[in-house]
Amino acid sequence: MKICCLGAGYVGGPTMAMIAHKCPHITVTVADINEARIAAWNSDELPVFEPGLDEIVMSSRGTNLFFTTDKVTAIREADVIFVSVGTPTKTYGAAAGRAADLKYVELCARDIAAHSDRSKIVVEKSTIPVRTAESLKAVLCANSSDSISFQVLSNPEFLAEGTAMEDLDDPDRVLIGGEETPEGKAAMETLAGVYATWISRDKIIQTNLWSSELSKLVANAFLAQRISSINSISALCEETGANVDEVASAIGKDSRIGSKFLKSSVGFGGSCFQKDLLNLVYLCEHFGLPEVAQYWRSVIGMNDWQKRRFSNRIINSLFNTVNGKRIAILGFAFKKDTNDTRESPAIYVGRDLLEEEASLAIYDPKVTSDQIYLDLGAKSEPNHEEKIEVCSDAYEAVEGAHALAILTEWDEFRDLDYRKIYDRMMKPAFIFDGRNIANRKELIDIGFNVYAIGR
Numbered sequence: 001m002k003i004c005c006l007g008a009g010y011v012g013g014p015t016m017a018m019i020a021h022k023c024p025h026i027t028v029t030v031a032d033i034n035e036a037r038i039a040a041w042n043s044d045e046l047p048v049f050e051p052g053l054d055e056i057v058m059s060s061r062g063t064n065l066f067f068t069t070d071k072v073t074a075i076r077e078a079d080v081i082f083v084s085v086g087t088p089t090k091t092y093g094a095a096a097g098r099a100a101d102l103k104y105v106e107l108c109a110r111d112i113a114a115h116s117d118r119s120k121i122v123v124e125k126s127t128i129p130v131r132t133a134e135s136l137k138a139v140l141c142a143n144s145s146d147s148i149s150f151q152v153l154s155n156p157e158f159l160a161e162g163t164a165m166e167d168l169d170d171p172d173r174v175l176i177g178g179e180e181t182p183e184g185k186a187a188m189e190t191l192a193g194v195y196a197t198w199i200s201r202d203k204i205i206q207t208n209l210w211s212s213e214l215s216k217l218v219a220n221a222f223l224a225q226r227i228s229s230i231n232s233i234s235a236l237c238e239e240t241g242a243n244v245d246e247v248a249s250a251i252g253k254d255s256r257i258g259s260k261f262l263k264s265s266v267g268f269g270g271s272c273f274q275k276d277l278l279n280l281v282y283l284c285e286h287f288g289l290p291e292v293a294q295y296w297r298s299v300i301g302m303n304d305w306q307k308r309r310f311s312n313r314i315i316n317s318l319f320n321t322v323n324g325k326r327i328a329i330l331g332f333a334f335k336k337d338t339n340d341t342r343e344s345p346a347i348y349v350g351r352d353l354l355e356e357e358a359s360l361a362i363y364d365p366k367v368t369s370d371q372i373y374l375d376l377g378a379k380s381e382p383n384h385e386e387k388i389e390v391c392s393d394a395y396e397a398v399e400g401a402h403a404l405a406i407l408t409e410w411d412e413f414r415d416l417d418y419r420k421i422y423d424r425m426m427k428p429a430f431i432f433d434g435r436n437i438a439n440r441k442e443l444i445d446i447g448f449n450v451y452a453i454g455r
Ligand SMILES: NC(=O)c1ccc[n+]([C@@H]2O[C@H](COP(=O)([O-])OP(=O)(O)OC[C@H]3O[C@@H](n4cnc5c(N)ncnc54)[C@H](O)[C@@H]3O)[C@@H](O)[C@H]2O)c1
Pocket: 006, 007, 008, 009, 010, 011, 012, 031, 032, 033, 034, 037, 071, 084, 085, 086, 087, 104, 107, 108, 125, 126, 127, 128, 157, 158, 159, 160, 161, 271, 272
């Protein structure tokens, strides 16, 4: 069997690497239009940082795993084609800021139709709105000869960045949606057979297309909702003297609630939660359900408020002005163990502080300085560039700083020498722990003014 994947991003790259690693009998080709990204996948410095990814890629690359910009050949030779391109929130025209922009997905469908000379299975790996498979099939059929047919499957990806390789190796479930026809069922079985090479059959769920597409949006909406729920309680804890981590631990012991995704923080980020929630909101509006739309929109509203609340806390604590003050920012990725910064709370907090004329000294173990400058509008916003310094470690960032803000929960930030940090900072020295990872009592004993979330 030959598999091709269009899109070598955070999902396409790791997912295909795992299939190639687990299925030596399958040739997997990942094609992307971004030449620099493909060159990086073919180098020693992969474009995506994920614990364990390098080893998995190196185990198969050049044997049965290939990265290429030649999508025509990749499409022509494949029996199964995954579409794993971006589906960002639309920024223009009707439903801008809410609906998913499906232009990349549609372009893939047109390429597949143009370069296929036999019947194929097309798998939606990208997260897309409900009933996109129908549109994909319409584009595929209208642009190919009558002698070939396409089965479109939905196979949403549930991996979490930072633990992608573990999630792919041992997923909670694999979801495959397809048409309820003999051909649709056969196609689902073909894809299920690939996953069954290493995943037990009882974890491979087969549903109709629309259930599968909707389940992905709903899964992300529920996960984001838990974070917004506990973050709303963090504000109440700060007012009442309760401790949000103690509350989360106490409620998480209830098996009906469960302990995961109850960690309060400066807010959720990542490329998916906000985009998929907006998508769900738009679907609800489209289907005439404004109350349901409003319910899910408030999850995003709470997240925006939490990020703003954190920036305001920094400004208020520093005697209502950060103008000209150096603020050290530890962590820029949207979570630990990834180099992805999309929708990272650090971007929002950083921009708020820059607007207030602060100077930022930023350190992140995996995010490049180019990415940090880009995200903070160094080139596009007046005066931003000279106010941003990207540092090579935490101690350099805190040198002469008035405050330190921890914005990503990288493990190395737990073990810093906070006495040494205190000595290097201006006094009074402030710490704003947006991830509740530092030892609050120890910091207070050293002499810091400490703000942690929900305490
Ligand atoms: N990132 C995650 O954690 C995650 C998890 C689950 C699902 N998803 C979904 O998976 C999809 C992909 O997300 P991602 O994070 O990998 O995005 P990404 O932006 O990292 O990667 C998308 C890639 O597609 C390429 N591309 C665009 N048009 C193309 C075309 N016509 N042919 C070939 N390549 C093309 C881009 O150059 C880019 O490299 C999205 O729908 C996302 O919602 C993401």
